[in-house]
Amino acid sequence: MERRKFVKRSVLGSLTAALGMDIVFGWKIPAGYTPLVFQDPDPYSMFGKDKQMVLLNDRPWNMEAQAHLLDDPVTPDKFMFIRNNGLVPEEIDVDSWTLTIDGEAVRQKKVYTLKDLKSRFPVHSYQLTLECGGNGRSEFDPAAKGNQWTVGAVSCAEWTGIRLGDLLEEVGIKNEAVYVGYHAADIHLSRDPSKEPISRGIPIAKAMQKETLLAFAMNGRDIPMVHGHPLRLIAGGWPASASGKWLNRLSIRDQVHDGAKMTGTSYRVPCNTVAPGEKVKDEDMCIIESMPVKSLITHPKSGAVISNGKSLKIRGHAWAGELEVTKMEYSIDFGSTWTSCTINQPPNRLAWQRFEANVAFPKKGYYEIWSRATDSNGVSQPMVLPGWNPKGYLNNACHRIAVKVS
Numbered sequence: 001m002e003r004r005k006f007v008k009r010s011v012l013g014s015l016t017a018a019l020g021m022d023i024v025f026g027w028k029i030p031a032g033y034t035p036l037v038f039q040d041p042d043p044y045s046m047f048g049k050d051k052q053m054v055l056l057n058d059r060p061w062n063m064e065a066q067a068h069l070l071d072d073p074v075t076p077d078k079f080m081f082i083r084n085n086g087l088v089p090e091e092i093d094v095d096s097w098t099l100t101i102d103g104e105a106v107r108q109k110k111v112y113t114l115k116d117l118k119s120r121f122p123v124h125s126y127q128l129t130l131e132c133g134g135n136g137r138s139e140f141d142p143a144a145k146g147n148q149w150t151v152g153a154v155s156c157a158e159w160t161g162i163r164l165g166d167l168l169e170e171v172g173i174k175n176e177a178v179y180v181g182y183h184a185a186d187i188h189l190s191r192d193p194s195k196e197p198i199s200r201g202i203p204i205a206k207a208m209q210k211e212t213l214l215a216f217a218m219n220g221r222d223i224p225m226v227h228g229h230p231l232r233l234i235a236g237g238w239p240a241s242a243s244g245k246w247l248n249r250l251s252i253r254d255q256v257h258d259g260a261k262m263t264g265t266s267y268r269v270p271c272n273t274v275a276p277g278e279k280v281k282d283e284d285m286c287i288i289e290s291m292p293v294k295s296l297i298t299h300p301k302s303g304a305v306i307s308n309g310k311s312l313k314i315r316g317h318a319w320a321g322e323l324e325v326t327k328m329e330y331s332i333d334f335g336s337t338w339t340s341c342t343i344n345q346p347p348n349r350l351a352w353q354r355f356e357a358n359v360a361f362p363k364k365g366y367y368e369i370w371s372r373a374t375d376s377n378g379v380s381q382p383m384v385l386p387g388w389n390p391k392g393y394l395n396n397a398c399h400r401i402a403v404k405v406s
């Protein structure tokens with residue numbers, strides 16, 4: 001049989017990766033034939049997501065979790081939100097995948113294969129919180145354009161890879177290096193190959209942190225296709241847009257990286273607070289770096305009904321960008337008084353922290369439980385919507401769930 005009548009091995013590899021299981025007899029698929037599972041545009045089966053995830057957009061694909069789906073200390077793949085700015089790469093050949101390091105401030109341009117990266121440097125695993133800068137956008141008034149995320153564009157998976165700092169040390173960067181910009185293999189919505197859907201980055205200091213990874217595995221397996229297979233930059237605690245998926249090039253820049261969605265108003269907020277709806281000049285917008293302190297009640301699900309006289313165990317996670325959460329409280333009286341929760345140490349820096357409390361209610365009726373985290377600088381979550389900004393970033397208001405005591 002002639003090989004060329006059948007799908008290429010590289011295509012089969014990416015189909016298998018996308019499906020998350022072996023395609024038995026896959027090598028018998030005729031060239032040009034798309035298996036039914038991929039003809040079906042059902043994003044849940046295509047991306048291996050739980051049916052309770054909420055689809056926000058299909059071009060590009062964007063999907064968020066509900067708070068109660070994020071109850072696991074380490075977020076399983078099926079509950080991890082999806083945020084794409086373009087189209088998922090169609091064909092990925094792991095064997096020929098390379099990462100190029102270039103830019104004005106690199107000592108010499110270098111190209112690594114995946115095998116080089118995995119074998120030349122020590123491998124590390126960390127649990128790292130990734131929250132979309134626009135998580136919570138749906139609450140802003142006047143409304144901000146963009147995906148109307150509620151609370152579910154956040155995850156804390158376990159990422160495995162090599163340290164970006166180790167790689168940069170071997171490559172050698174010049175004194176004038178200030179930023180690392182990423183480039184990736186996803187496709188612009190226009191399908192114009194000269195355009196990138198997104199090309200953001202991080203300052204050198206963030207790149208050098210020991211938790212900043214070039215990851216090739218998530219939750220102990222190859223990174224799922226939609227989350228950046230086969231290589232991803234991971235910068236925990238910063239807006240997740242800094243963590244480039246499908247990574248194939250890093251540019252060591254002698255200026256702040258100016259790739260797609262790095263400039264203008266993208267992932268920036270007014271340097272000084274503005275009135276809701278106010279126009280802000282581009283030069284008065286500052287790049288979002290560490291994400292603000294925030295928490296999420298992941299158990300019970302909002303709307304829980306309990307019987308009078310019983311106490312209710314609540315739990316969730318809290319995180320604070322580059323900082324740690326040092327205090328966690330809840331309120332059942334709309335923020336008038338606050339009671340402490342227990343808060344765990346993070347398993348490693350930049351991972352979210354578990355909190356728990358036993359809540360007692362004075363009598364039958366409708367309640368809301370509000371959760372409030374405080375970071376190691378003493379800054380707490382605002383009770384309601386914080387500083388309005390044109391693009392609707394950084395809504396870290398207290399999380400709230402409804403409870404009925406009957």
Ligand SMILES: Nc1nc2c(c(=O)[nH]1)N[C@H]1C(S)=C(S)[C@@H](COP(=O)(O)O)O[C@H]1N2
Nearest residue numbers: 081082083084085132184240241243244245
């Ligand atoms: N190459 C590439 N990397 C990307 C994106 C993208 O569209 N393309 N989206 C970014 C944004 S805005 C977010 S919030 C996270 C989402 O990561 P996830 O889909 O794995 O949850 O990936 C970031 N990295």
Ligand SMILES: [Mo]
Nearest residue numbers: 083132133241
């Ligand atoms: Mo994002």
